[in-house]
Amino acid sequence: AQKVTQAQTEISVVEKEDVTLDCVYETRDTTYYLFWYKQPPSGELVFLIRRNSFDEQNEISGRYSWNFQKSTSSFNFTITASQVVDSAVYFCALSEGGDDKIIFGKGTRLHILP
């Protein structure tokens, strides 16, 4: 069975600090896709990244970076030099190859304090 665990329910950091959001997943498939979505107070889910299981290269996009480690089944997300606008709920998610539904974790609520 596929499962996504985000152990951090809520995190608060002061603006400009770096913060890492943890994500651990479970799947029996060798082909799968991992995602991160951001949900600001407006409620709309905003896509951040999609990574397939065969690509373990870390990715950086501006202040955002992702660390994918198959050995520990983790796909962690780091925000560098956080800003107040980064405050949101962040969801990690998993989709198994050939299966189109996305399974979401429970989310981490991130508060960036000015």
Place this chain on the structure above:
Amino acid sequence: GAGVSQTPSNKVTEKGKYVELRCDPISGHTALYWYRQSLGQGPEFLIYFQGTGAADDSGLPNDRFFAVRPEGSVSTLKIQRTERGDSAVYLCASSLMGQGSPLNTEAFFGQGTRLTVV
């Protein structure tokens, strides 16, 4: 439209009533998803359409829930005999292809319909 549109944005209904929630996906997107998000939880998969057909309805909680997409574009989620436990935000998403396809990129979500059953 430019994005996924869901109507109404809010719906309050009495226990036992029937409701319909509408989703207008991005034009040209063949894949359409319905999710339900309860307070403090992540979105929970309900059903996935590829074109007009429901390719995976394993997430529908019971037979009170039904969804259609007759022309492969707009979809309607229908809930019969609503219960207070059905209160949640219902999210719709669309993508060019199913998420399991290596050619696909991302699913775009609408802002959701907040359903409150009183």
